[in-house]
Amino acid sequence: MLQELEAGMPALTPYCGGVMAEAAAVCFEDRAHASGVIIDVRCVVSKQFAIHWPAVTDQQRRTYNDLPWATEMGAYGVAILIVKAVTGKKAIERSKKGPGFDYWVGDTDEDELIFSNKARLEVSGILNGTDSEIAGRLKIKNAQVQVSNHLGVPAYVAIIEFGQPKAHLEMK
Secondary structure (H helix, E strand, C coil), rough: CCCHHHHHCCCCHHHHHHHHHHHHHHHHHCCCCCCCEEEEECCCCCCCEECCCCCCHHHHHHHCCCHHHHHHHHHHHHHHHHHHHHHEEEEEEECCCCCCCEEEEEECCCCCCCCCCEEEEEEEECCCCCCCHHHHHHHHHHHHHHHHHCCCEEEEEEEECCCCCCCEEEEC
């Protein structure tokens, strides 16, 4: 599943997708998970996805040794894949700093109508957290996306937790 990121998307070069995939793999393995681990996704309906990756190398472990940064990058990748699997939307543009979300996701990258079939995606990663920490982060991120509610398009908030592993995906 993680290797899908290496194909890229309109807002994700294959190189950047590869970085996200490697970072996620390092985070999963740091939490003692092996390729094929099942991630529980809580959204409108609960789903499970098997996450696969090639064996993590020592070079990758050293590259992603800054685990907070690896968690952030890995969470972006896992969230983008989950949003695509659940909604069919792909990452079409990285958001600039300030509007309260990380990516524009949509059905197409064509600009027929500026916000047509598009949504905002805000992502947060937790390397190892409890259910209450996940709920707290979800509350913070839901408040954060309110800054851009004036755009009049839906927002997805994704919390990726690598320890259990779990993902929470909410649409606002």
